[in-house]
Amino acid sequence: MKIFEFYRSKKYLQRVMFSIMISMVIVLTALSVTNTYILERSVKNIQEESNLKVLSQIQYNLSYMNEIITHLSNFVYRDNLLISLMFNDGLPKMDMIRSYRQMTNILESSSFLHSMVVYNHSQSELYGTTSTFLLDGGIMKAKIRNWLLDTSHTLPTSRLIPMSLETENGQIDTFAFIVTDSLKPFASSQSAIILFIKSDWVFDSLKKMNIVSSREQGQIYIKAQDGRLYSSNHNEASSPGENQTQIGQLLSRDMENSRQSSGFVIGDIGGSKSMVTYLDDSIRGWTILYVQSYGKLMEEVTSTRVKSLVIAGIFLLLSIGLSIWLSYKLYHPIENMLQRIHLHTTGGRQSKHRSRDELHLMSDQYLRLSEKLQEISSEQIVSKYYIRKFLTDSQMFSHNDMQHLIEKHELNISLKDELLVCVLRIDRYAAYDRNTKGESKKLYSFAMVNIAQEIMSGVYPCEAVEVRGDQVVLIVSRSESDIEAIFERVTPLLRDIQQTVKQYYNLSLSCGISEVISQFPFISAAYNQALQLSSYSIVKGSGSIITSGDIRENLAGTQRSLPDTIEKKLSEALKKGQMTAVGNELEKAFSLIAAFPYDDMLRAVSNLGWIIKNATTDIMNNRVAAINVDMDYIQQIPQESETLEEMYISLLSICAKICEGQKPSNMERNEMVLETIKELIEQKYADINLSQQSIASTVKLTSAYIGKLFKDSFKISITEYMNDVRLRHAQILLQNDSFTIAEVMEKCGYANQSYFFRLFKGKFGSTPKEYRMKKSIS
Structure with missing residues (x-):
């Protein structure tokens, strides 16, 4: 009962529990229904494919049977004895006897023939062999004559035609097969042979196919062109009229909609739901039907559905238990919160909200706390405003005005004791400002203000405020415990603040401490002094605490x-x-x-x-x-x-x-000079006036200096290097017969032929003429 009372009293818990429970019930039910629906569809599709395969096989069997009968009919139609019986007007008696004997032999040789009749057009006479045909006083003969010569319907040739030959109740006992000299429908002006096929031979084949393939789950019918249905159970002759009409209506609607020669349709037949699979046999003009009881066909599906519902029911029970357990787990944090709220809620409030759910109760408490926080926040905003105003513009207020504002806003500043101002600045603020996002800056400023005020207020009355984003300013009042040394514990407390901020936020703070003041209007001056002192961390280093005594030398x-x-x-x-x-x-x-x-x-x-x-x-x-x-x-x-x-x-x-x-400047300069000399020689080797002196003049250096520099670097003189370049170009030009030796000399910067020949022979071992001759021979 206690558990029931607990759940009954928790309205939000009930809502959560019922929501989860209903969701699980819906999901499990939908899953079970979907699975059985998919299973039923799968069984239908599989059964349709199976039935169509059976009907295709039956169609093939009927085609094969039709082919057998066609071969037999061709043989019979060409028999000489029967030909004379069909076409002669006056047949001798012996020929007549031979013809009848031939008919008897044909019947005895074919087990599927029920009887055979020959129609002689010229005599308008029928000749048959069976005892019924011969001994019943002409009844059978008249029946066949009336059926054959009835002009109200056409009889196709070379096709099986269902008919009642020996019965009067409309049962089908034979299939007639008319053979004439053409494939056109039978006309009374034609002679013909009519083969009557035993119905057992056709229907037994269909029945055996049904038993083998479908385990006798359905009934096979043949729908003739006249719309009648003939059953494989030939003892039933045909389906009852009402069932026949229902099957015909189902078939006609489905075939009109699908416009296909095969398919299946489901509907009521004879008061029970049935599945009809059909296949159109266009050759014989029949439609083969396979009618099955839908309930018998879906026995396995029904059984599976029942099992699925039972399993779903079991899982539903489990889901209810799981819903209760899960709901309580989800509700547990809310319960804990409610217990905390109840500790601070009066009895009157509890009874007031007892009829409402837990969320409404917490919402009401949240609104009350929000109103309270807004009041506190508004007061804090005003208080912080006046503290910043004191720091920047205290000279605008009189001592009494500031005393009145401190009392009005309950600022934690002493009204009668001395004060001092401490400025805590963030070291390396540029990097901090660049790497810290706006929201994080607000968090750090809030944390530093609270840490500073909490630590300092433990000893001294203190107000803390954040200014300009990079500093925290403390207005510290003298403590009653400071009897001999005024503010002696301020520096250790500031060191604690620095270490705490460093530990939690990895921020370094430098601090400046102003001189002690006794009048409130001097707060702005004290703040500026502390701010200036904190700047001297440039000398004292990051994280330093600086007083005016520490920088007396700098100021003086x-x-x-x-x-x-x-x-x-x-x-x-x-x-x-x-x-x-x-x-x-x-x-x-x-x-x-x-x-x-x-x-x-x-x-x-x-x-x-x-x-x-x-x-x-x-x-x-x-x-x-x-x-x-x-x-x-x-x-x-x-x-x-x-x-x-x-x-x-x-x-x-x-x-x-x-x-x-x-x-490396001298080395680089010499390398540049040498490269310039070589480049000048390569460009101006054809100039007769090119010399060491002209090169020296170009690079703005003395001839002796560049000569020594070149010799020390490359182990040859500038003149030797110049001749080497000119002779290499002369060697190339001599290989071309277009230029004379004098032209080659001119193009390479030589004016004296003997001097040129001597240099060329010294380098290549032959004179220019000899060199050109050797090259032309080679």
């Missing part, structure tokens, strides 16, 4: 710029590539800068950057190859670096690159 110093001698020596050392001297001058410069006021520090470092940049420009103007130094970065160092030490290391690194880049 009179020197605010570097001596000209340091800047001059630095520039000269750079130009000479003397890295040791450069390092000494930079070290002197930064030791002096460390004692400057903050703004003068940045100005002095920027000036050093300009000196290095200008010296680098002069060096590159006097070099052939450039020095790989980013000139723009030199001016960005004061903004990119946080401390003087980082600025010193950056400038020292750039100076090292500049000095290192000057070492």
Whole structure:
């Protein structure tokens, strides 16, 4: 009962439980129905294919039987004894006896023949052999005559025609097969032989096929052209009239809709649902039907459906249990939340919401808390506004006005004790601002304000606020425990704040602490002082806590710029590539800068950057190859670096690159000169006036210098190299008979023939004429 009361009292739990339960019931039911529907469709399709195969085989068997009868009819029709019986007007008695005997022999030789009749047109006479035909007083003869000569219907030839020969109740006992001298329908003006085929021979074949293939699950019918249905159970003659009409209507509708010669249709026949498969036999004009009881056909499906429903029922029971368990698991967090809410809810409120569900109760509590939070948030916004106003524009308020505002908004600032202002700034703020998204910045600022206020408020009355995104400002009031040393515990508390923020958010904070003030209007001045002190982390390093006493030397110093001698020596050392001297001058410069006021520090470092940049420009103007130094970065160092030490290391690194880049300058220049000399010789070898002196004049160097430089580098003189180039070109031109030797000399820059011949023979071992002759012979 307790469990029932528990579930009855939890309206939301009931909703969840019933929703899951109904969903499972719907899914399981739909799955079961779908499976049985798919199974039924599959059985129908398989049965249709099977039935069509059976009907195709039956059609083949009927065609085969028809072929047998056709062969027999051709044989009979060509028999001489029977021909005379068909066409002679007056047949002798002995010929008549022979003809009858021949008919008897044919009947005895074929087991499927019931009887045989010959129709003689000229005599309008029928001749038959059976005892019934001969001894019944002409009844059988008259019946066949009336059927054969009835002009109300046409009788096809060479086809099986169902008929009642010996019975009067309409039962089909034979199939007539009319043979004439043409394939046109029988006319009374033709003589013919009529073979009567035993109905057993046709229907027994169909019945055996039905038994073998379908396990006697259905009944096979033949629908003749007149619309009558003939059953394979020939004792039933034909289907009852009502059933025949129903089958005919089903067939006609389906064949009109599908316009196909085969298919299946399902409908009511004789008060029971049946499946009719049909196949049109266009040769004989029949339609072969296979009628099956739908209930018997779907016995396995029905059994499977029952089993499926039983299994689905079992799973439904399991799903109900699972729904209850799952609903409680999903409800458990809500129950825990409700228990917490009930601890803070009055009895009156509980009874008020007892008739409503749990979500309404939590919604009401949420609205109450939201209203409360909005009130608190609004008050906090106003309080933070006045705190920021005190920090930036406190001189606009009188002491009494500020005291009144502190009391009105219940700010945690002492009204009678001394105050000081602490500024916590984020180190490397540019990188922090670049790599941190807006939402994360808000989270970090909120966290830092709360951490700072919580830690500091443990000892001193304190208000904390975030300013400009990169700093947290604390207004700290004197504690009653500070009797001798005022604010002696502020620095350790600030160190705790720094370590906590570093541990949780990996942010480094530098702090500036103002002087103690006693009047509220001085808060803005104290804030500016603390903000300026925090900037001196450029000297003290990241994460430092700075008071006015720590930078007294910087504030009292009179020197605010570097001596000209340091800047001059630095520039000269750079130009000479003397890295040791450069390092000494930079070290002197930064030791002096460390004692400057903050703004003068940045100005002095920027000036050093300009000196290095200008010296680098002069060096590159006097070099052939450039020095790989980013000139723009030199001016960005004061903004990119946080401390003087980082600025010193950056400038020292750039100076090292500049000095290192000057070492190979002479070597590069000599290589450029040598390459220029060789290029000039290659281009102007045909110039008679080309010489070492002309080349020296072109490259703006002395002849002796380039001669020594070339000789030391390539181990040959410029003149020897020039002759070597000219003789190689002369060798090529001599291979062409288009030029005379004098023309070759002129094109290669030689004016003296004997001098040219001597040089050519010395290099190639033959005179120019001999060389040309050898080349022409070869």
